[in-house]
Amino acid sequence: MLSTTERTRLRRAKHKAGTDRAELHDLLDEGLVCHLGVVVDGSPRVLPTGYGRIGDTLYLHGSTGARSLQAGGEVCVTVTLLDGIVMARSGFHHSVNHRSAMVFGTPRLVTDEQERWDGLRAITEQLAPGQWDAVRPPNAKEMAATRVLALSLEEASVKVRTGPPNDEESDHATPVWAGVQPVRTVFDPPVTDPALIHDLPAPEHVLARVTGG
Amino acid sequence: MLSTTERTRLRRAKHKAGTDRAELHDLLDEGLVCHLGVVVDGSPRVLPTGYGRIGDTLYLHGSTGARSLQAGGEVCVTVTLLDGIVMARSGFHHSVNHRSAMVFGTPRLVTDEQERWDGLRAITEQLAPGQWDAVRPPNAKEMAATRVLALSLEEASVKVRTGPPNDEESDHATPVWAGVQPVRTVFDPPVTDPALIHDLPAPEHVLARVTGG
Numbered sequence: 530m531l532s533t534t535e536r537t538r539l540r541r542a543k544h545k546a547g548t549d550r551a552e553l554h555d556l557l558d559e560g561l562v563c564h565l566g567v568v569v570d571g572s573p574r575v576l577p578t579g580y581g582r583i584g585d586t587l588y589l590h591g592s593t594g595a596r597s598l599q600a601g602g603e604v605c606v607t608v609t610l611l612d613g614i615v616m617a618r619s620g621f622h623h624s625v626n627h628r629s630a631m632v633f634g635t636p637r638l639v640t641d642e643q644e645r646w647d648g649l650r651a652i653t654e655q656l657a658p659g660q661w662d663a664v665r666p667p668n669a670k671e672m673a674a675t676r677v678l679a680l681s682l683e684e685a686s687v688k689v690r691t692g693p694p695n696d697e698e699s700d701h702a703t704p705v706w707a708g709v710q711p712v713r714t715v716f717d718p719p720v721t722d723p724a725l726i727h728d729l730p731a732p733e734h735v736l737a738r739v740t741g742g
Numbered sequence: 743m744l745s746t747t748e749r750t751r752l753r754r755a756k757h758k759a760g761t762d763r764a765e766l767h768d769l770l771d772e773g774l775v776c777h778l779g780v781v782v783d784g785s786p787r788v789l790p791t792g793y794g795r796i797g798d799t800l801y802l803h804g805s806t807g808a809r810s811l812q813a814g815g816e817v818c819v820t821v822t823l824l825d826g827i828v829m830a831r832s833g834f835h836h837s838v839n840h841r842s843a844m845v846f847g848t849p850r851l852v853t854d855e856q857e858r859w860d861g862l863r864a865i866t867e868q869l870a871p872g873q874w875d876a877v878r879p880p881n882a883k884e885m886a887a888t889r890v891l892a893l894s895l896e897e898a899s900v901k902v903r904t905g906p907p908n909d910e911e912s913d914h915a916t917p918v919w920a921g922v923q924p925v926r927t928v929f930d931p932p933v934t935d936p937a938l939i940h941d942l943p944a945p946e947h948v949l950a951r952v953t954g955g
Contacts, residue, residue, distance in 0.1 A: 561827075561925070562838060564777035564820060566786035573779035575788055575820040577842050607777060607788040611927070614774075616948065619878040620866050621888075625775065629790050653833050657923075664918055665832040675834075693935040705877055706942040710870075711930035712774070713954055714824070722906040722920040729919040735829065741926055741954070 550585075553687050556630050557582050557608055561656060561714070565589065566605040580606065581651025585682040587632060588639075588648035593676050606632040606680060613709040617694035618701070624690060626709060632685040636678035648677045659734025715741030763798075766900050769843050770795050770821055774869060774927070778802065779818040793819065794864025798895040800845060801852075801861035806889050819845040819893060826922040830907035831914070837903060839922060845898040849891035861890045872947030928954030 563580045566573060581588045587606060591598035613626035639645050650661045667675070694707050716738045719731040776793045779786060794801045800819060804811035826839035852858050863874045880888070907920050929951045932944040 561824060562822065562840075564779075564788050564790075564822070566777075566779045566788035566818075568781050568784065568786050571781065572816045572846070573781050573786055573818045575777050575779035575818045575844065577777075577820060577822040577840065579838065603785045605779075605786045605788045607790060609775065609777070609790040611774060613933075614870050614929075616870050616873055616932075617877065619880070619884075620862065620874055621880050621884040623866050623870055623873065623877075625792065625869065627775075627790065631788065633785070649833065653836050656838065657827050657829050657836055660829055660836065661833055664830065664836075665913055665916060667832070667834050671832075671834040693933075693937060696935075696937075700878055701937065701939060703878060704940045704942065706940075706944055706948075707935040707938055708932045708944060708948075709935075710932045710948060710951065711955075713928050713930060715926050715928055715954065716827075717924035717926060719829070719921045719923045720826075720906075722909075722922075724906060724909075724914065725920055726914060727917045727919075729917065731919055731921060735919075735921075735923060738923065741928065742924075 549687065553630055553682065553685055554582065556610060556628050556687060557587070557682075558655075559610055560608040563589075563606045563608045566607070567602060579652050579656055580608075581648060581653070581655040582682075583647060583651050587680040587682060588651050589636065589678045589680065590649060590652055591676050591678075593674055595676070598676050598678060601635070603633070603635050604680065611712045611714075612691070613711045615690075615694050615709050616707055618696045618703050618705045618707045622694050622696050624694070626690050626692070626712075628687065628689045630685060630687050632680060632682055634680050634684055636680045639677040639679050642672075644679070645672065645675075645677045648679065649675065657735075658738070659732065663732055663734070713740075717742035762900065766843055766895065766898055767795065769823060769841050769900060770800070770895075771868075772823055773821040776802075776819045776821045779820065780815060792865050792869055793821075794861060794866070794868040795895075796860060796864050800893040800895060801864050802849065802891045802893065803862060803865055804889050804891075806887055808889065811889055811891060814848065816846065816848050817893065824925045824927075825904070826924045828903075828907050828922050829920055831909045831916050831918045831920045835907050835909050837907070839903050839905070839925075841900065841902045843898060843900050845893060845895055847893050847897055849893045852890040852892050855885075857892070858885065858888075858890045861892065862888065870948075871951070872945065876945055876947070930955035
């Protein structure tokens with residue numbers, strides 16, 4: 530865990546209904562990449578990769594040759610959003626404000642062409658909202674080269690740490706500053722491909738995402 | 743992979759010397775958390791957690807009760823830095839500019855008290871540079887409750903994707919914008935713990951890290 534010494538303050542729950550599921554969805558929708566854990570020859574492997582969500586299904590993709598994306602084995606997909614560095618009055622209570630989701634399950638190889646299409650669309654839109662309808666969609670050759678997997682969100686947990694440090698009472702008298710340094714992911718103004726032969730501005734849906742720079 | 747369909751353009755190398763090792767170190771030093779992959783009862787588990795580096799050793803920590811941090815099993819530690827969203831002229835070539843490191847190995851349980859101390863210092867300083875010397879160090883009880891593991895960086899790889907999209911030549915005539923939206927992690931001005939009873943400003947080493955807000 531981000532700080533296993535503070536695990537009692539992390540909320541752990543199998544998500545079953547209502548509010549919790551909305552929280553899981555919101556967290557997944559805010560992320561950009563996940564870390565996909567697989568077991569290969571008995572050893573763990575953790576790969577950063579894109580993903581997309583439709584309802585209670587997470588979609589993953591890869592080339593048909595990727596060994597890490599063979600269907601049949603269990604996976605763990607973790608999405609982590611960092612919100613701040615927690616600076617306590619003691620080294621022990623330093624921590625990280627974050628939201629993370631872990632999804633466990635055995636992915637299903639998607640074979641239905643419509644679902645494959647929808648899954649790839651969700652993965653692209655997760656990274657670059659608005660782009661799917663703006664660009665050339667996959668052709669038959671590209672579709673054939675791509676494997677799409679579906680992972681149910683049935684077995685998932687969300688962990689959240691928020692707020693100031695959780696120092697020992699006995700440390701409060703110590704004249705040491707304590708607090709949180711917020712951490713954010715920002716999108717800077719887009720940089721046009723130097724190879725673009727048309728005089729085109731970045732589209733509105735790209736400019737609308739800019740939060741930095 | 744962030745886009746396994748573009749894996750040929752990712753640099754894959756077992757790091758053996760010189761420049762590559764410096765690149766691995768720089769990447770690890772820039773990260774805030776890693777994703778730790780372990781195998782529990784045959785199933786993969788991926789946990790976000792802090793880490794620190796001293797030379798060619800990565801340190802991890804957790805409570806003595808944490809099952810994921812039992813020594814003896816192989817792990818995969820992945821650190822991913824996102825640099826940009828690659829928006830191509832086709833959905834297929836959408837990708838992510840990123841730098842990621844994967845480290846494989848069987849961690850060693852650290853028992854030497856000086857190395858345990860140095861490892862915990864490195865983990866704290868990774869998250870919050872300058873804090874270790876500013877705050878109360880761990881006491882005997884806290885040290886006893888903490889497990890420290892050391893993972894050699896001997897078996898590690900770095901993958902990097904940079905630059906504009908890699909579209910098909912046949913798509914260049916299409917009048918569609920293409921480019922990269924840079925992504926950055928920023929640190930906002932610190933928020934003082936409301937429970938701080940002293941009138942203390944945030945220290946210089948915290949303020950020096952502010953890049954946003």
